[in-house]
Amino acid sequence: MTKPTAASLKAVVLSHPPSKDEVIDFEIKLLIEAIQFQYGYDFSHYAQASLTRRIESCLKKSELSNISELIPKIIYKVEYFDLFLREMSVTVTEMFRDPLVFKALRDKVFTQLKTYSRVNIWHAGCATGEEAYSLAIMLKEEGLLPRCQIYATDFNNHSLAIAEQGIYKAEKIPLFTQNYLLSGGKASFADYYQAKHSHAIMHDDLKQHITFAHHNLIKDQCFAQMHLIVCRNVLIYFDRDLQNSVLGLFHHSLLHRGYLLLGDKETLEFSNQNDSFTAISQEQRIYQKVTYD
């Protein structure tokens, strides 16, 4: 066998130059591995298109020109990982978002929850807390709040800190009020917060029934004995394998006949859990567990 010369090696390299996209895919894989190695967060099952967009935005904000420059920064400087985590965590949310979903929850699910002496609710991917407070308000109006505990979780600690404070900009109140009324609100939205300067501070009696906690859907355990799980607009960021694994976690966490509420672009159809649930409202993405563990 003849030994390869520098010239023949160069010819081989040049005859198979990777495309720009292949280089980026390779860099993304390295970045994901570095993050998992250093911080234990596994982003390998996030939907590729949104992952790529988020990384691009991270590069822009860090004023770096390519992913290879970002990798050592993420490994050695936690603030770069923090920035990455915030980018990966899309925190868009609002009170009573999709009001008709909340109306259906009130009419179809809360009426059933009234038969239990204690009600456990897991709100996964709560972002800055607006949905959790919306649930608490509705539960209060249905006379259920005193026997309810809402466990509102997210993997973004920055969002959780805002959620725990329950202080929102006054400029958002008109939208929240409109959503509240469309969702079948029975009182005045102003009954649930104290206005101070340019902010609205949610009342303590709502907060007392919400426990905000860090939880990573990819690697953390299930919450046992839940009557209702609300997880909206989170699964859309995951690939099919991760969606199936998280839905399995939810199935495991729910009591028999427990309810699951997903976001409007998320469905149990085509998932591994399709046969374990029945649709209470396919349109509003409300499902009920029909199997035992």
Ligand SMILES: C[S@@+](CC[C@H](N)C(=O)[O-])C[C@H]1O[C@@H](n2cnc3c(N)ncnc32)[C@H](O)[C@@H]1O
């Ligand atoms: C678009 S927000 C949804 C907020 C709210 N559920 C809603 O629909 O208005 C998505 C949330 O999912 C959270 N998230 C994404 N991946 C997660 C994970 N692996 N574990 C826990 N939360 C996650 C993000 O931090 C973000 O707060």
